[in-house]
Amino acid sequence: MAQAMKIAIVDDEQDMRQSISQWLALSGYDTETFSSAEDALKVLGPDYPGIVISDIKMPGMDGIQLLKKLMGADSTLPVIMITGHGDVPMAVEAMRVGAFDFLEKPFNPDRMSELAKRASNARRLTLDNRALRRELSGGTQIMNKLIGASPVMERLREDILDLGQADGHVLIDGETGTGKTLVAHALHAVGSRAGKKFVLVSCAALEEEALSKRLFGPMMPEDSQLPAIEEARGGTLVLEDVEALSDTLQARLLSVMNEQGTPAETRIVAISNLQEAGKTSEDVLRPDLFYRLAALRITMPPLRQRGEDILTLFTRLSEQFAEEYGCDAPQVTAQEAAQLLQAPWPGNVRQLINIAERAVLQSRRGSGTIASLLMSDHEEMQPVMTTEGKPLKEYVEAFERMLIDNTMRRHKGSIASVMEELCLPRRTLNEKMAKYSLQRSDYL
Structure with missing residues (x-):
């Protein structure tokens, strides 16, 4: 469930701050109040995780000055301005500066909730895109x-x-x-x-x-x-x-x-x-x-052309889902690895994500197999195989790489623990890691 967006309420009148805060809190928002623009600016930065509702007329720095400061720091921050009855020029000026919208006193609380919802949705989309861009x-x-x-x-x-x-x-x-x-x-x-x-x-x-x-x-x-x-x-x-x-x-x-x-x-x-x-x-x-x-x-x-990437992706995805559901990731057998490599994957990575999540859920229950998941996705395809076969050597190497990768990841790069679990001498493990381009430093 998405975290509730914050709403910063800036107004020099205590009664107004409290009434707005109480109404929006009942609508599920996380509110914080400020009695002056100066106090608000100490908190409201470029990545503020929410929106702002501010009165226009305040002593000291007024709402228009606050709006200009906020737009200078983050032009995408939604700011809803509250204006007095008949203050049309101020409302026009606020919109010109970059306000998201304005409310005229006395305002309808439902109208305020509607504006807050629209502004919060816009802010969430902006922050999501910004986070992905940084990533x-x-x-x-x-x-x-x-x-x-x-x-x-x-x-x-x-x-x-x-x-x-x-x-x-x-x-x-x-x-x-x-x-x-x-x-x-x-x-x-x-x-x-x-x-x-x-x-x-x-x-x-x-x-x-x-x-x-x-x-x-x-x-x-x-x-x-x-x-x-x-x-x-x-x-x-x-x-x-x-x-x-x-x-x-x-x-x-x-x-x-x-x-x-x-x-x-x-x-x-x-x-x-x-x-x-x-x-x-x-x-x-x-x-x-x-x-x-x-x-x-x-x-x-397409995923079917990506070879052992399929196993790498499945491992990473199942680990992520296992962490999310609070359980262990399913261990893939050699037969299941071959089945994952042979499946036609018409839904590509999106389908693999679905299979990985379902594999974790059924593993948590202690029932089911990866083969059954693949077959349920392709009931019309018997058997679940690609039309192009692969040499046995490729399946064996893909499974071997996945097994070493998973074990290294589980033991956080401890060579001794991996040698013991896989019953491999140090030299053999080193040779296989070099063969599959696996670096110990990636697991530390």
């Missing part, structure tokens, strides 16, 4: 997110670093569940736009009229957002399910792209999630739009 801002963090030592994953990481430094529009395609949105975040984070806006719009989630307004405007007066193409100015606009754009919206998007200079004022990263058999993004997009987007292109590798 992906360095090469090491990106490699940790994009797990895998297979050649296709090595190439993917190289492509992200190369295209991230380029400034053209990008098309990301591939099967569902392969991590296309994560790659879009990574492209933004490693490039020159890392500190700028990252705006994501799902084209399949809105009807055409609503999508047109969200992308290009005009927005209604009550809308707090700018059109996405304006909101992302100078940064990156990610269009999920770009194939869902109608011919009309495709033409309008192309027109906007053509109007921009070089380098583009707003970088477009289009994600294609086509699931129709035999269809590609080239089949459904206008040729001129397709070639503009596909000048820089990343095609995500």
